[in-house]
Amino acid sequence: MGGAFVGLTLALCHSVGLYLQLAASSRPPQWENQIAGNAFFTETPHDMTARAGEDVEMACSFRGSGLPSYSLEIQWWYIRTHKDWTDKESWATNEEEAGKDATKISVVKVVGSNISHKLRLSRVKPADEGTYECRVIDFSDSKPRHHKVKAYLRVEPEEPPEPRRRGSPTRGHLQDTQLLGGQLPDQGKLSGAHLHHQQHHPHHKAGGKELKKRSVDDVSCAL
Numbered sequence: 777m778g779g780a781f782v783g784l785t786l787a788l789c790h791s792v793g794l795y796l797q798l799a800a801s802s803r804p805p806q807w808e809n810q811i812a813g814n815a816f817f818t819e820t821p822h823d824m825t826a827r828a829g830e831d832v833e834m835a836c837s838f839r840g841s842g843l844p845s846y847s848l849e850i851q852w853w854y855i856r857t858h859k860d861w862t863d864k865e866s867w868a869t870n871e872e873e874a875g876k877d878a879t880k881i882s883v884v885k886v887v888g889s890n891i892s893h894k895l896r897l898s899r900v901k902p903a904d905e906g907t908y909e910c911r912v913i914d915f916s917d918s919k920p921r922h923h924k925v926k927a928y929l930r931v932e933p934e935e936p937p938e939p940r941r942r943g944s945p946t947r948g949h950l951q952d953t954q955l956l957g958g959q960l961p962d963q964g965k966l967s968g969a970h971l972h973h974q975q976h977h978p979h980h981k982a983g984g985k986e987l988k989k990r991s992v993d994d995v996s997c998a999l
Contacts, residue, residue, distance in 0.1 A: 814841035821927035836910035837892035852881040855907040
């Protein structure tokens with residue numbers, strides 16, 4: 777009786793194991809892709825146009841699919857290409873593709889399930905025009921996975937300076953003219969004071985003659 781019970785138990789366990797194995801093998805591939813697809817970009821760079829001399833900023837953020845016990849790495853790449861694609865979605869691959877025209881700009885590593893980094897370009901030049909790629913390496917699996925997203929930067933030349941009109945004085949000349957004009961009243965005051973001083977000398981002489989005449993008249997009266 778006991779042997780039959782043990783045999784029945786083993787048969788049931790074997791049946792349950794076989795059922796689980798069949799269920800796992802018959803699992804649709806979409807379900808596995810859904811698990812792997814939990815990793816996604818929360819912020820992506822966008823195509824933009826800037827004028828030469830301006831500052832440019834591109835943001836990239838990524839959320840992993842596993843627990844914060846693994847590391848993430850975010851890289852910025854510059855690719856000197858023309859804007860010849862229309863696909864704006866991100867994609868994942870197991871290989872690191874780096875063309876001959878690709879240049880790695882920066883690398884940031886974190887331990888956790890979230891990572892973000894902003895690429896800042898100061899005083900861009902027409903030579904900076906091209907494709908900028910945000911690449912995230914996910915180390916949650918046994919083999920790293922590379923998630924990528926791109927954006928294109930177009931740089932327009934600087935605006936030419938406004939041409940100067942002929943015969944129109946510049947601001948510096950206007951300041952010089954005003955400065956000279958401001959000195960003219962002082963010179964006029966000096967010349968006027970000088971003339972006023974000269975005009976007082978004859979007055980003193982005339983006054984001396986009048987005093988002498990009065991003294992003579994007084995003497996005449998006394999005589």
